[in-house]
Amino acid sequence: MIPKIILGKGPRATHRTIGYLFGPGRANEHVDPHVVASWKGFAPDPGRTPHRDPRDVATQLAAQLDQPVRMLGDAAPVHTVWHCPVRAAPEDPVLTDEQWGEIARRIVATAGIAPQGDEEACRWVAVRHAEDHIHIAATLVRQDGRRPARDHDKRAVQREARKIEADYGLRRLNPGDGTAAKRHTSKEHFKAKRQGASTTTRQVLRLRVRRAVAAASDETEFFSLLEATEVIVRLKHGPSGDALGCNFALRGDTNEAGDPVFYSGSTLAPDLSLPKIRQGLETPTAGAPVAVRAGDPWHQAIAAVERVPHHLAHGDEHLAQGQLVALGASLDLLAAIAPADTRADLTHAATAFERATRSRITADLHSARVLRRSVQALWRERPPDRDGAAFAMLLDATLTAVAFALHWHRTHQHAQQEAATKQALPHMQSAYSRATDTALNHLAERTPQPQTRRRLAQYVARAAPEHADRILHDPAWDALATVLAEAEATGHSATALLDQALGQRSLENTRNPARVLTWRVHRLGTRTAPSPRAQAAMARSTVRGPVYGAGPNPTATNPLSGPTTPVRRR
Incomplete structure (x- = not known):
């Protein structure tokens, strides 16, 4: 249930409001307008007076509402009309006139317009236009000539609306914190x-x-x-x-x-x-903009987004809020550079996630400069993406960051922000699915020879015996074999990359483990291959225990798959 308070001013504000309420509406949406409640219970009703001209009755009603205002003359307040439309959700049950009348009485009481039992309160009337909404109109001078005590009436009315939703079994809206964007009129x-x-x-x-x-x-x-x-x-x-x-x-x-x-x-x-x-x-310090390290813009942007979950899980709330602001800006730019088949989904995701970037917590914007500059560089340079893999990896990192944002908002009891993130996630997942299907098909076209595939399959079986069967029967296995073989060709150890990729986060609840490993291995494989001495050290550490690679946070809790479980090696 959505109430919205509008104030009216001017010498004929009351007459204009009543004329609108009992007129056809600006788009002919007023159906059978009639009074369902009023300050005295028997106010003139232009919609239920068949033997009189409705316009005359509307004039009479406006005059009665306006009487306390006219008594003050020049001392009347600037705003003289309090207008509050109250609309139910489309899926809500149809309420009776009596129920709408009771809702109107609760609204004017909690707003300070007409407290219960106050005989000298403001005059008001509730008009029903259609099955799903009413309009409450009141004049802002009490019958004893004083002003109503309506401090913070907007917040009070919203709180009462949440109670009304519970009492009448209506759709429950999330309580806000005053940081939402204004709705269109x-x-x-x-x-x-x-x-x-x-x-x-x-x-x-x-x-x-x-x-x-x-x-x-x-x-x-x-x-x-x-x-x-x-x-x-x-x-x-x-x-x-x-x-x-x-x-x-x-x-x-x-x-x-x-x-x-x-x-x-x-x-x-x-x-x-x-x-x-x-x-x-603004830049962090005057005249000293943040510089992004030289390198592939795709890799720089992916690395910056991959750090967001760590900041959300372990940073203070101001740093985390700054990361959310930068993540929202990144989604805006991703939608602008996305391939045509994912652009609409990413635009919807960015539009929804916009609400999740604001809360009452002050954002530490300085902490998120690298993320913002990295994605800006990607937007400006538009570097080539040969097979779509770089874009898919960036979406993979962004999807994980949005999932962590959902968990963060839920932890901080930000109801509207949590709902907005939930709304963004399906669009992100749809875009990710389209992007990965394209990229995986391109990678699968370069799958290595059968002998190499068998050798790589043995590596997988040794590295992750509990997941090997799912990985090797995953449709993305050909793509994973490709990135492992190509990483080997540039000097990497396929077994070391697998160990690092498996150590980043658990695959326990992952639906497509080979696809997830493909992006992790691809990301690790694009880095400079370690020297033989470094590879020997990594091999020794693998014998002693699991090796964790460079991920956003190997020990953080993933809100989608639960706590990370170290992968056991044999």
Whole structure:
């Protein structure tokens, strides 16, 4: 159940509100509007007065609601109307007029509009438009001339809505923490519907501004990227001439007068105000940007993402929150560079995960600079990916990081962020499945000769006897054999790579063990092969106990597969 409070002002605010509530609606969505509850129980009802003109009754109702406001004259408050639509979910049972009336009484009581038993409270009326929602309209002057005590009414109404959901068996929504982005209005929704668009202008702007923040290295580049994506920027300047804020509009989106419709950054999302954007674009120290080590951008980005689970499992909450912000920015850029068959899924994943990047915990953005710069370098350079394996490995690391983010939010009882991460995961898994199918097919085309395959199979049987049968019968075995053989050709030891890959995390609950090992071995095999002396040392350590390779955190708990169990060697 979603309540939303709107304040109205002006000399005829009450008449305009009542006229709207009993009119056809902006998109003809008002069906049989009628009163289900009011401040005195028998307020005039324009929808249930067959022998009178409904417009006359609406005028009478507005006048009665407005009487305490008129008594104050010039001393009346600026905002005189409190308007609260309350909508049930599509799957909720249909409530009766009596049930909606009781819900309205609970809402106005908890908001401070009309506390239970208060005979001098504000005047209000609840109007039902259709089966799934009502509108509550009240005037913001009590009948004794005082103002209602409605401090923090938005939070109070949301808390009461959660109780109502439980009492009436309705869909349970997650409690928020005030960091969610503002939803689009019904006016914006119907405008998009009239134009045949699947998303509102607010949603399009939020996505484009967020991507520009993720890709830009400074403020100048940020504004250039927006201009390139048809976003108009209007800066708000202070008396000193410095820009203090900015509004965004989508080119071609205009109002009735033909002017662009602007949205302030903070109304798109709490972290898209100009001060927050600047905070995200700042370098750790003035004039000293973070440098990414020279090397393959794919490998640098994969290594940076692989460290996210370790930070989430072992870092403090501020460092972890910073990693989540950077992970969200990485998803935004991945969606921009993804192959066509995975782009839609990754865009959906990034849009959902956006909610998981904000909480009441202050983010340590400095700690995540390497991750952000690494993915930015990948976005700028667009290095070749011969068989799609690099992109698949990056998605593999990102999927693991998102799974750890789910566990982190659940641990910190961030209900909305946890729900958003759950919503992102299926899209991530779908994109990962498409990407890996393509890459594995390319790798399987280069599978080694049967004799080499048999030798490699023996290595697998010795390294992981408890998983060998599943690995060798996995459809990805040909691809795993390919990466093991190619790693051997560059000087690596196939047995050492297997030991390292198996030691990163348990395969106990892994559905496709060969596929998982393929990406681990491929990642390890792209590093410089160790010298013969180093290989001998690794072999000795293997005899003494399991060898753990360079992973995000060998001992961390994987929220999808449970605690890591050291692999026993024979």
